[in-house]
Amino acid sequence: MSTTIRAAEQPYPDLDEIGAGRPTTSRSRMESIDLMRGIVIVLMALDHTKDFVATSTFDPLNADVTNLPAYLTRWVTHLCAPTFCFLMGISAYLAGRRKTKSELFTFLFFRGLWLVFLELTVIKFGLQLSFSLDMTLALVFWSLGWSLVFLSALVLVPSRVVGAIGVVMILGHNLLDGIQPEIFGPLRPLWLILHERDVIELTAHSKFLVAYPLIPWIGVAAAGFGFGEIMTLQPKRRQTVMIVLGLILIAAFVLLRTIDVYGDPLKWSVKPSVLQTCFTYFNCQKNPASLLYLLMTLGLMLILLSLLERPILPAAISRFLMTFGRVPFFFFVTHLYLIQVVAFVAAAVRPFLSGIQPRTETTFDLPIVYFWFIVVVTIMYFPCRWFAGIKARHKGVWWLGYL
Numbered sequence: 001m002s003t004t005i006r007a008a009e010q011p012y013p014d015l016d017e018i019g020a021g022r023p024t025t026s027r028s029r030m031e032s033i034d035l036m037r038g039i040v041i042v043l044m045a046l047d048h049t050k051d052f053v054a055t056s057t058f059d060p061l062n063a064d065v066t067n068l069p070a071y072l073t074r075w076v077t078h079l080c081a082p083t084f085c086f087l088m089g090i091s092a093y094l095a096g097r098r099k100t101k102s103e104l105f106t107f108l109f110f111r112g113l114w115l116v117f118l119e120l121t122v123i124k125f126g127l128q129l130s131f132s133l134d135m136t137l138a139l140v141f142w143s144l145g146w147s148l149v150f151l152s153a154l155v156l157v158p159s160r161v162v163g164a165i166g167v168v169m170i171l172g173h174n175l176l177d178g179i180q181p182e183i184f185g186p187l188r189p190l191w192l193i194l195h196e197r198d199v200i201e202l203t204a205h206s207k208f209l210v211a212y213p214l215i216p217w218i219g220v221a222a223a224g225f226g227f228g229e230i231m232t233l234q235p236k237r238r239q240t241v242m243i244v245l246g247l248i249l250i251a252a253f254v255l256l257r258t259i260d261v262y263g264d265p266l267k268w269s270v271k272p273s274v275l276q277t278c279f280t281y282f283n284c285q286k287n288p289a290s291l292l293y294l295l296m297t298l299g300l301m302l303i304l305l306s307l308l309e310r311p312i313l314p315a316a317i318s319r320f321l322m323t324f325g326r327v328p329f330f331f332f333v334t335h336l337y338l339i340q341v342v343a344f345v346a347a348a349v350r351p352f353l354s355g356i357q358p359r360t361e362t363t364f365d366l367p368i369v370y371f372w373f374i375v376v377v378t379i380m381y382f383p384c385r386w387f388a389g390i391k392a393r394h395k396g397v398w399w400l401g402y403l
Helices: 029-053 068-096 101-120 122-128 140-152 159-176 181-194 214-227 235-259 274-281 291-307 315-325 328-353 365-393 398-402
Strands: 135-138 198-203 206-210
Touching (some): 029 068, 029 291, 029 328, 029 365, 068 101, 068 140, 101 122, 101 135, 101 140, 101 398, 122 328, 140 214, 181 198, 181 206, 181 214, 235 291, 315 328, 328 365
Parallel strands (some): 135 206
Antiparallel strands (some): 198 206
8 A cells, every 4th residue: 555655645545655675674664554554455355355245144243143253254354444544643644744734734634525525426336336326325435534624624733632632532422322313403414424323314315324423533533643743753662652552442442341331332241152252242333433442443453553563474475465555545446346346256156156165144155255355355466566656656746645
């Protein structure tokens, strides 16, 4: 997802101030960010491949019907949205170190609106193969775009204050869970956009699904913006801060989840087996993103990000993943259309593959899903490497920062 683009000028997916060279014993913070994004891009591709290719209808997070492989395949993809949003906030902060306040406002504001526009057009068609307004989905680019618009309004505010605002939004938004949207009358749609996942009836034949309510995601982006100052510290110090903060977030998750009185509307319960009990314990609400969901995922992300500043992966794997991390936006849009083609092919050849193993409701799809996932990631590597090279060679072309 970046090759050598300017990290600061690519708030959502693109950080470009990194070379595509071989990882060294002292990896730059920007390389670690690209690598982190490359990892979650691959996980996102797994999730989307599963959505398009799988035929089983059971919920892989339902402790009563799932199994460990199916559960982990779905659960690990929880890292994607919080990581993208938090790193977007960091990149917005880094952009401000090289831009005037006016330039930063303009960049974040229009970058945000651009992402919202793409969500409702290019991404909509990539997901639904239709521009019909029967059902329009407000998904991750919707939340990322409006989060950037929110950050643009705070460019004159100290980064630590922006970070504090984000933390308050993350910690406190579950206090709003008991509010019924109906009490807002004609402003009900605005409340759904901000806090509650639901369908807005636009007309008798047009609906708008708010899948990513904005308040928690704006909070994550603002917290990332405040955290950007940490990313300017010396390597050992920032790595220590990330490890310690990550452990604190995970400890807070364990404490709050165990007492189970605040932070997530999905309660855990004791099941017949320890594994099933763990399934319910770690199954937190993603949309709207609950406090516990964000503590769990952001804590794990910070620890992993710290570790990725060291050469813990083989050089070839690091280069492979960083290719995706340097062009995340390009990957996201392109892979949706590729997966549509893959889904068509998968449906055509499924009868010939059905004898690979006995079909059961909870296990049949997983080997097939992973097969097509590997196909998608392998194919995507080549156009991503090509486009990363273009961005690296043409850093001064302003519009490439929007692709």
